[in-house]
Amino acid sequence: MATSVPISDADYLRILIHGHTAFELLRTGLEFDLFQKLEDSGGLDVTETAAALGVEEYPARVLLLGLASLLLIEKKDGKFVNAPIVRRKLLKDGERFLGPLIDIQDKIINKTLVDFAESMRQSTNVGLRHLEGPGDTLYSKLTATPDLQKVFYDNMGDASNRAFEQFLEYYDFSGIKHAIDIGGGDGTNSVKLAERYPELEMTVFDQESVTRLAADKIEDPSVRKRVHFHPGDMLTDRLPEGADAILYFHIYEIWSLERNTEMLRKCYDALPEGGTVLVYNFVSNDEGTGSLSGGLVSPYFLALASGEGMTWSAADMEKSVRDAGFSRVERFADLGFSHALVVGHK
Numbered sequence: 001m002a003t004s005v006p007i008s009d010a011d012y013l014r015i016l017i018h019g020h021t022a023f024e025l026l027r028t029g030l031e032f033d034l035f036q037k038l039e040d041s042g043g044l045d046v047t048e049t050a051a052a053l054g055v056e057e058y059p060a061r062v063l064l065l066g067l068a069s070l071l072l073i074e075k076k077d078g079k080f081v082n083a084p085i086v087r088r089k090l091l092k093d094g095e096r097f098l099g100p101l102i103d104i105q106d107k108i109i110n111k112t113l114v115d116f117a118e119s120m121r122q123s124t125n126v127g128l129r130h131l132e133g134p135g136d137t138l139y140s141k142l143t144a145t146p147d148l149q150k151v152f153y154d155n156m157g158d159a160s161n162r163a164f165e166q167f168l169e170y171y172d173f174s175g176i177k178h179a180i181d182i183g184g185g186d187g188t189n190s191v192k193l194a195e196r197y198p199e200l201e202m203t204v205f206d207q208e209s210v211t212r213l214a215a216d217k218i219e220d221p222s223v224r225k226r227v228h229f230h231p232g233d234m235l236t237d238r239l240p241e242g243a244d245a246i247l248y249f250h251i252y253e254i255w256s257l258e259r260n261t262e263m264l265r266k267c268y269d270a271l272p273e274g275g276t277v278l279v280y281n282f283v284s285n286d287e288g289t290g291s292l293s294g295g296l297v298s299p300y301f302l303a304l305a306s307g308e309g310m311t312w313s314a315a316d317m318e319k320s321v322r323d324a325g326f327s328r329v330e331r332f333a334d335l336g337f338s339h340a341l342v343v344g345h346k
């Protein structure tokens with residue numbers, strides 16, 4: 001259950017200004033497994049913390065002071081213990097462990113966002129210069145660095161998992177025979193759909209090195225038979241034929257509105273009469289004032305991922321689907337996790 005922390009507007013601003021330090025305090029606490037050690041022991045003082053972390057008392061005291069000032073730990077009967085939010089989100093067996101998100105911020109995003117202002121001036125992803133590899137998007141660069149690619153997909157899988165569970169409960173797929181999952185990533189979503197619908201065929205369309213990653217993961221032989229992989233470039237290659245539905249999940253946020261409309265037109269052309277496109281994405285509100293997570297993730301798309309995307313709104317998604325030619329369009333907004341689903345019927 002969510003709890004709130006008392007914080008003045010001056011302290012809120014202070015955390016933003018010292019954001020880098022606040023992030024490093026939190027990440028270092030995780031690196032030293034401090035939160036788990038506090039939990040397992042029922043609380044530690046400075047001397048015990050130093051021994052548990054294998055460091056001297058002075059640095060242990062710096063870390064404990066910082067984390068306590070950020071209200072992530074608190075002192076009870078002379079010992080430091082975890083605050084409720086740490087138990088929920090910073091312990092591996094907590095309600096929702098945020099380790100993969102902290103990892104991608106640390107290893108991929110933070111060092112590139114120093115180029116946010118320059119990316120604004122040039123209206124492109126200048127931050128990409130910090131990464132090795134081919135191409136002009138984060139996705140193609142990651143193909144050259146498997147360790148970073150894993151960090152990316154660990155977070156992507158984790159983030160889309162919960163949003164996908166919600167989609168599965170919400171949308172009935174039983175009328176669909178074969179769906180293409182454009183930018184289907186490591187295949188997590190396609191596999192789950194194939195498990196839920198035993199007749200359904202799925203085709204994951206993604207970059208070659210990514211589809212390889214996905215193919216390796218399927219264990220169930222019936223699912224393995226029905227989940228196909230089609231390596232290709234969604235921007236330049238033709239879509240595979242023969243499907244009656246196309247999933248466009250967490251792809252809309254990557255590209256510009258114009259490019260999305262163009263790609264959805266390609267989906268329209270690849271579908272038979274009566275076919276369906278499903279655009280499912282994290283969205284901002286139509287006023288452009290939130291959510292907080294939408295506001296915080298959008299600079300990543302400008303400065304790094306593609307140089308042209310952001311957390312667009314459900315209204316933007318609906319307009320693109322209509323402009324692509326779909327005659328009947330349904331919008332399901334206000335879903336959980338700030339997601340919206342727009343369904344276009346040909």
Ligand SMILES: C[S@@+](CC[C@H](N)C(=O)[O-])C[C@H]1O[C@@H](n2cnc3c(N)ncnc32)[C@H](O)[C@@H]1O
Pocket residue numbers: 137139140156157160182183184185186189205206207210232233234235249250251
């Ligand atoms: C944000 S992830 C979305 C993954 C998945 N659809 C989900 O909802 O979890 C974007 C995916 O698009 C793929 N992608 C990006 N650019 C691509 C391109 N030009 N051609 C094919 N796939 C691409 C990436 O490899 C990545 O797997």
